[in-house]
Amino acid sequence: MLFNSLDFAIFLPLVFLGYWFVFRRRRSQNVFLLVASYVFYGWWDPRFLGLIVLSSLVDYIVGLRLHATGSARIRRGLLWTSIIVNLGILGTFKYFNFFAGNLEGLFSLFGRPLALTHLDIVLPVGISFYTFQTMSYTIDVYRRQLEPAKDIVEFFAYVSFFPQLVAGPIERAINLLPQFQRDRSFDRAKAVDGLRQILWGLFKKVVIADNAATLADPIFDHYELHGGSTLLFAAVLFSFQIYCDFSGYSDIALGTARLFGFDLMQNFAFPYFSRDIAEFWRRWHISLSTWFRDYLYIPLGGSRGGLALSIRNTLIVFLVSGFWHGANWTFVAWGALHALFFLPLLISGRNRRHVATPVGNSGLPSARELVGMLFTFGCVVIAWVFFRSANVEEAIDLLVRMCSPSLFSVPDQFSKQYITLLIFFLVVEWSGRHGSYGLQHIGARWRSWARWTLYYGVLFLIFRFTGMGHEFIYFQF
Secondary structure, three states, X not given: OOOOXXXXXXXXXXXXXXXXXXXXXXXXXXXXXXXXXXXXXXXOOHHHHHHHHHHHHHHHHHHHHHHHOOOXXXXXXXXXXXXHXXXXXXXXXXXXXXXXXXXXXXXXXXXXXOOOOOOOOOOOOOHHHHHHHHHHHHHHHHOOOOOOOOOHHHHHHHHHOHHHHOOOOOOOHHHHHXXXXXXXXXXXXXXXXXXXXXXXXXXXXXXXXHHHHHHHHHHHHOHHHOOHHHXXXXXXXXXXXXXXXXXXXXXXXXXXXXXXXXXXXXXXXXXXXXXOHHHHHHHOOHHHHHHHHHHHHOOOOOOOOOHHHHHHHHHHHHHHHHHHHOOOHHHHHHHHHHHHHHHHHXXXXXXXXXXXXXXXXOOOOOHHHHHHHHHHHHHHHHHHHHHHOOOHHHHHHHHHHHOOHHHHOOOOOOOHHHXXXXXXXXXXXXXXXXXXXXXXXXXXXXXXHHHHHHHHHHHHHHHHHOOOOOOOHHHHO
């Protein structure tokens, strides 16, 4: 079920009314949310409900057993049971054919053809997200940082909570699970704020991301027919497409959760205003980057073993992060590029230079800050070419063509309407960068008519461009 669909427009009010006006006790609300979440997820293909139930059941049982035993050997065995089951499911559906195909190619290079079985399977929506969410729960219980859930309904609802189930944020049990374990009351101010964030998320998805896809897809699909300036334009378009598509989903997820009295973690913090790559990764897909920090980088030794170990661990995290996105070498190349962009900052000790909100309370960035933002954005755009391309060879060919003399010509594909919409979007994002989303505080001190004119204007644009039919990009991950 898509957030930008008529189905969801009917589903959400029905669930909201049932949750607050029919099922008023915490237990019944949790049961209702669990059922609603399974309906939401099963809307694509009910067969995959079995996977999320299996993953939830395994980690629920493992969590209880981890808490009940003091044997280090048994506890390690239980932890590895959870990891193997979860990564086994993820690996089978997402990576089996990738490894089989690459193994066949490797043997062919040595003149030893190998015919392996390839699975004719569909990747379950959101499997990478809920797999990491359940694994973090088990690891936290193993580390004794979290008490295991006793109520199976609470735990299953935590794993399958429909606002963030399909594309995050990847919630930690230590934050979200206790919210299922306490009574919730309707908060009008929180609900209004949630609706405002949903509105901005839909604008980012429907108006900015889907329009960018309409313009960029034909260029990427036939990139060999276009000059360098047009290819650069397409790469910039895709950069805004993927950001507004993914952060738009996160905004809708956070806003929807707030309608039901839940607070989810912020997943994006205006990353395209970052002044270096290190800052970009503190602001981009925060739930995933912090997951890898806490469950991979630090267990590997983090930065405790000196610079050489820090470099090794950083490389591992970026490569694994790239591979998490999909079974294609393009994603690994994307992660490797970001590692190369990041390592000079790490080596020089400047990777923590920019941690505060860009430009503080001043209105416009200084020349130095602006150069840093543009350079960082340029690096990100180059890396996105690999992310968007079908294979590494195509990405390299596209970049070579982009850097030809035609880079300084006028693009043969251009949209003044889209540029106008993009400028409006950037102004709102810049003005709202001190909040958790662009539209949060804008208009707070305006007269009522001016504020509602802005909201209705955004809503008009959403309805104006609704119907393009683009799914959210991160559904494939």
